[in-house]
Every structure is written in C-alpha cells, then in structure tokens.
Amino acid sequence: MARKPVRHLVLDNEAAQALSSTRAGDTQRAVVVAAIVAANGRVVVPTAVRVEAGWRRRDHGAAKANRLVGDDVPLDRVDADRAVQLRRLVPAASVVDTTVAVAAERVAVDVAGAVVEVLTSDVADIFALAAHVQVRMDVVAL
Amino acid sequence: MDESFTAAANRALEERIREFARQRAFAAHFDRFPEDRPRLAAVALRRVGRTGHPAAGHVHVVEAVAEWIEAREPDWVVHAADETADHVLRYVEMIVAGVGIRPTSVA
Numbered sequence: 001m002a003r004k005p006v007r008h009l010v011l012d013n014e015a016a017q018a019l020s021s022t023r024a025g026d027t028q029r030a031v032v033v034a035a036i037v038a039a040n041g042r043v044v045v046p047t048a049v050r051v052e053a054g055w056r057r058r059d060h061g062a063a064k065a066n067r068l069v070g071d072d073v074p075l076d077r078v079d080a081d082r083a084v085q086l087r088r089l090v091p092a093a094s095v096v097d098t099t100v101a102v103a104a105e106r107v108a109v110d111v112a113g114a115v116v117e118v119l120t121s122d123v124a125d126i127f128a129l130a131a132h133v134q135v136r137m138d139v140v141a142l
Numbered sequence: 143m144d145e146s147f148t149a150a151a152n153r154a155l156e157e158r159i160r161e162f163a164r165q166r167a168f169a170a171h172f173d174r175f176p177e178d179r180p181r182l183a184a185v186a187l188r189r190v191g192r193t194g195h196p197a198a199g200h201v202h203v204v205e206a207v208a209e210w211i212e213a214r215e216p217d218w219v220v221h222a223a224d225e226t227a228d229h230v231l232r233y234v235e236m237i238v239a240g241v242g243i244r245p246t247s248v249a
Binding site for chain 2: 003113117
C-alpha cells in the first residue's frame with residue numbers, strides 16, 4: 001500500500017497577495033485556494049513574505065487569509081544563517097525567496113517523504129534554491 | 143507525545159477550532175467566489191505531485207473516481223476536503239492494484 005502523501009504549502013509574495021484579492025474571477029486567487037485545499041500538512045507564510053505582501057494579521061481585511069493560512073515561519077538566528085548559506089549558493093535569489101526556501105525546510109522537518117509545494121511567480125530562483133534544500137520541493141508557478 | 147491529559151485536551155481543542163475556522167472561511171469564500179471552487183480530481187492530483195504515489199500515473203482513473211465521488215458529495219470542499227481527497231486516492235490505488243477484479247481463467 002502506498003504511503004499516505006503529506007503535502008505542505010509555503011506561499012510566496014504573489015500567492016499571499018492573490019489570496020487577499022477581492023476581484024471577481026481572479027484566476028491567481030483560485031490557484032492559491034486550490035493549493036490550500038490540496039495541502040494536508042502545514043500551510044504557512046514566511047514572515048518576510050508577509051512584509052513584502054503587506055499582509056498585517058491584525059488588519060480587518062486579513063481575517064479570511066488568517067484563517068486559511070494561520071501559521072507564520074519566522075526567521076530566527078539559525079534560519080538566518082541558513083538563508084545566508086543558501087543565498088551564497090544562489091546569489092540571484094532575493095532575500096524573500098531565500099526565506100521561502102528556508103521555510104520549506106522547516107515545515108517538512110518532521111515528516112520523512114513529505115513534499116513541500118511552493119507557490120510562486122518567481123519559478124527560476126525558487127527552482128534554483130530547491131536544488132540545495134534538504135526537502136522535496138514542488139515548485140508551482142502562479 | 144503530550145505531557146498530560148490537560149495538554150492533550152488543549153491541543154486537540156485547538157486543532158478542532160482551527161479546523162472549524164478553516165471550514166467556515168472556505169464556506170464564506172466559495173459563497174462569494176463560486177468560480178474558485180476547485181475540482182476534486184485537480185485537488186487529488188495536486189496532493190500526489192512529486193510524492194511517487196501510484197495515482198499520479200493514472201490521471202484518467204483519478205478523474206473518473208473523483209467525478210463519481212463529487213456527484214455524491216457536492217460540498218466535499220467545505221466539509222471534508224482532506225478526507226475526500228484521501229478517499230479518491232485510496233480508491234484509485236485499489237483499482238490500479240486490481241482489487242475486486244476477477245482474474246482471467248487460463249484453459
């Protein structure tokens with residue numbers, strides 16, 4: 001019998017912004033919502049992504065996004081060191097992209113064989129980072 | 143493991159409340175934006191992406207099973223998204239493994 005698949009989800013900036021969209025027929029928002037439904041592991045947003053996307057959890061308009069993506073992945077001392085390490089390997093990656101890769105490593109640390117989906121519009125840089133992280137990443141274009 | 147019954151109860155309650163809030167958020171979202179409601183087959187296939195699960199190689203079977211379940215449980219995405227996607231994958235795994243199919247007799 002196949003092992004039950006575990007799929008985590010990490011949102012990048014554009015995905016975080018799309019989730020807050022109130023425009024009818026927003027196809028990017030639909031993709032983000034589908035990814036959240038498909039994830040049966042942790043669904044997180046790195047704190048640096050929230051800053052870039054302007055997602056303040058205490059804002060009234062953030063209630064829905066808060067309920068669908070309740071967990072932040074902060075950048076502590078150890079994670080910052082890891083981000084520096086990854087950025088040296090992929091200099092073209094932005095600071096925020098690097099924190100997305102670090103978050104992917106953090107969320108999947110407890111489950112062997114888990115997949116971490118990263119939903120991003122910056123596929124090239126995240127894909128380059130995925131080659132260096134210690135988890136199986138599925139980079140999905142938004 | 144939790145260190146006490148109280149810790150276990152608190153953790154279970156917190157998880158249940160978070161799940162309830164998530165369900166309510168999905169329900170409100172799909173009421174407002176029905177076009178965002180995903181197809182069950184798409185969710186099941188996305189769940190197995192890069193996992194090596196046998197369903198990933200049998201898209202047409204996933205489509206058929208998901209369509210069958212979706213017709214019977216139209217509100218799956220609000221009330222039981224995780225479980226319903228799991229059911230699809232389990233049924234596909236059974237079909238692909240040949241469970242319930244009588245072997246062809248050899249003369």
